[in-house]
Amino acid sequence: MGNDVAPFILFPDDRFHAAAAPVAVDAALLQIGTDLLDAARAAQAYGLAAVHIGVLAPVAVVSIVPPPGREYRVLFNPRVIETGGDPVPGKEGSVSMPGIEVEITRPSFARIGFEDETSATVELELTGFPARVAQHEIDQVNGIFFLNRLSRLRREAAIKRYAKLTRRMG
Numbered sequence: 001m002g003n004d005v006a007p008f009i010l011f012p013d014d015r016f017h018a019a020a021a022p023v024a025v026d027a028a029l030l031q032i033g034t035d036l037l038d039a040a041r042a043a044q045a046y047g048l049a050a051v052h053i054g055v056l057a058p059v060a061v062v063s064i065v066p067p068p069g070r071e072y073r074v075l076f077n078p079r080v081i082e083t084g085g086d087p088v089p090g091k092e093g094s095v096s097m098p099g100i101e102v103e104i105t106r107p108s109f110a111r112i113g114f115e116d117e118t119s120a121t122v123e124l125e126l127t128g129f130p131a132r133v134a135q136h137e138i139d140q141v142n143g144i145f146f147l148n149r150l151s152r153l154r155r156e157a158a159i160k161r162y163a164k165l166t167r168r169m170g
Contacts, residue, residue: 008039009054011097011145011162016051019143020058022077025119029059033074033117036061040072043095047133049140052096060137064130073124075114078138081123083131085109090132092146099165102158104149106135 009015023029032050040048040061050057058077065071085108093101110131113123126134136146147155 008043008052008095011094013096015054015056016096016140016145017143018051018056020050020056020141022058025076025115025117029057029076030117032057032059033061033076037072037074041070044070045095046070046129047137048095049137051140052094058141060134060141062130062134062137064124064126064134066129073114074117075112075134075138076116076119078112078114078134078141080110080135080138081113082111083107083109083135085127085131088128088132090129092132092136092149094146097147097162100158100162102147102150102154104136104146106132106149110135112138 032055035053036048036050036059039053046067047060047062050059060075060078061072062075063070064073087105088108089103089105091101092104108131109127111123111125112134113121116122139146147158150158
């Protein structure tokens with residue numbers, strides 16, 4: 001990882017619970033998109049939201065192909081327009097909570113809307129894993145950390161496991 005890649009902020013951080021309001025796509029937002037894309041590539045993440053690099057902005061990067069491939073799209077002012085299909089459980093984690101993966105059930109289809117680097121409005125239809133990634137990152141742009149999708153008991157258990165892991169790592 002190069003020195004020019006921003007370090008990830010770690011859970012718990014109040015910024016994970018703050019929603020990023022939509023803003024015009026300008027030079028500053030484009031730079032955040034570039035920084036986020038660099039960070040996603042460096043970490044080999046399937047998706048990232050700007051808050052992961054400590055910036056509260058309506059920007060996410062998602063891979064729109066199934067693993068192990070990576071084909072990134074930078075989403076400015078992203079939103080979920082529609083979800084559907086069967087709810088599917090799947091493992092989710094976060095670069096901001098390393099070592100923790102939990103099973104979260106999400107719809108298998110998502111139609112998302114966003115602006116691209118030219119401010120054009122784009123819609124994408126995603127299924128399977130890419131739909132999960134897009135929903136996860138758009139949640140984060142909206143101030144919904146992935147653990148918020150769990151029952152209180154399962155959320156507390158994951159937080160305890162993470163606390164134990166971080167103590168072990170020093």
